[in-house]
Amino acid sequence: MEIQDHSQRLLRDERFLLSQRPLVSQYECFPSGYENIRKKDCQDNPKKGIQTEQTGMIHQRRSIFMKASFAIVGCGRVGCALAGQMQxxxxxPAGLASKSLSSARDAAEQLGTxxxxxxxxxxxxxADVVxxxxxxxxxxxxxxxxxxxxxxxxxxxxxxxxxxxPSTILSVLKPCGVSIGSLHPLQSFASKQMEGNPFENIIAAIEGEPDAxxxxxxxxxxxxxxxxxxRTDAKTAYHAAAVVASNYLVAIQDLAFRLLALAGIPPENAFPVLGPLIQGTVANIKKVGTQKALTGPIxxxxxxTVRTHVHEIRRLAPDLLSLYQCLGRHTVLVAESGGNINEEKAAELLALLSES
Structure with a gap:
């Protein structure tokens, strides 16, 4: 009785330890020394396990999900942020690699591996995922x-x-039997160690083969x-859109700030002056779309008014005129497509904004 009680305690302890490990719906093998106990256990509750005739061991099925292992190649800002948040x-982590061994070591230390x-x-x-x-x-x-x-x-x-x-640049790996794809986090990663979760509530653009x-x-x-x-075949257009929305927005604000400086407003005051207008415009775009959010002289x-702008910018800051006119011409197309101006007025504005 004492030996049997001891075996039962070992069994309970082993089951507890197994319950603490992440397993993927697999059969977990127990030592054959517990064979008799396991047979009885299975007879009492057939759903608990399955006997293997070849070995006499009992396999207990666990359905605890285990997430994939991953490796990072390139321990820069994106790689380090991704590794930390995935962990x-x-x-x-199956491992981290970089051209610089010190970079890989530093990244591994951050993960504790x-x-x-x-x-x-x-x-x-x-690695399951690279x-x-x-x-x-x-x-x-x-x-x-x-x-x-x-x-x-x-x-x-x-x-x-x-x-x-696109993911097709990974095609050289296809003979290895892998599935290829891409995951682009639409986020600006300023450093390797960012506060909080830089992936939270952002867009992750994904393309590639179905499994990937x-x-x-x-x-x-x-x-x-x-x-x-x-779409894999149009990924460049997606990236160009992101560049325009982020990088070119900065360039447009720089244009606005420089024009504001011509009116005597110093750079440090530019955003406090224009910030509410910028934020209000973005809010309007979100609410009603670009065509209905458009305001102003065009x-x-x-x-x-547009003629006066062109004349004064040519006089005060001729180097800024071509950008103002280029943006103006596209604004005319937005206004016309939204039904705000007719074809005749659009042609007049386009001619004005095309003067050299």
Whole structure:
């Protein structure tokens, strides 16, 4: 009785330890020394386990989800941020690699792992998901290196994080039996260690093969991002849109600030003056769209005001005139397509905004 009680306690302890481990719906083997206990256990409750005739061991099925393992190739700002947040979301680091061993070591220390290398195939070959987060111009070379070294396992998913490059630049890895795709976080990563979760509530643009898209979508969701599936063959257009919305917005505000300076308002006061207007315009775009959010002299067909602008900018800051006119011409098209001005007025404004 004492031996049996001891065995039962061992069994309970083992089950408790197993319950603390993340397993993926797999059969967990128990030592054959517990064979008799397990047989009785299975007879009492057949759903608890299945006996294996070849070994006499009992396999207990667990349905606890275990998230994929991942490797990062390129320990820059995006790679480090991605690794940290994936680990916090329950994904297991298989390793980190960088051209600079010190960069890989630093990134590994942040994760609390010793799995790092300057030879990427050493850490990627055991990963379920491989992220190539190198600069855009190095992605294809990194993929070729992994293919040459057979550094990815069959059925793995390989993703890059470029916004401008399609997943097809990873095609060299296809003979390895992997699924390729891309996951681009629509976010500006200012440093390797950002406060909070930089993926929270942002858009993650995803494209590629079905298995890669499914995995990328799952990861993005776990990182609290919103998934947006885009066309692989038109990814450049997506990236150009992001550049215009972010980078060109800065350039447009610089134009506005420089024109404001001509009126005697110093640069440090430019945003306090124009900030409410900028924020109000963005809010209107969100609420009613670009055509209905458009205000100002062009949407009113006020050619006299536009003519005055062109004349004064040519006199005070001729280097800014071409940009003002270019933006004005596109604004005319927006106003016309929204039905705010007729074709005749649009032609008049376009002629005025095309004068050299």
């Amino acid at each position: 916090r979301a329950g994904y297991r 010793e799995l790092f290398s300057d030879k990427p195939w050493e850490v990627t070959k055991h 992220f190539i987060t190198t600069p855009d111009g190095q992605i294809e070379n990194a993929a070729s290196l992994l293919a040459d070294k057979q550094g990815v396992k069959k059925n793995a998913v390989v993703l890059h994080c470029s916004g401008s490059q 898209v499914a995995m990328a979508s799952r990861i993005a969701t776990d990182l609290s991002a919103t998934c947006l599936t885009i 949407v009113r067909g006020d050619t006299d």
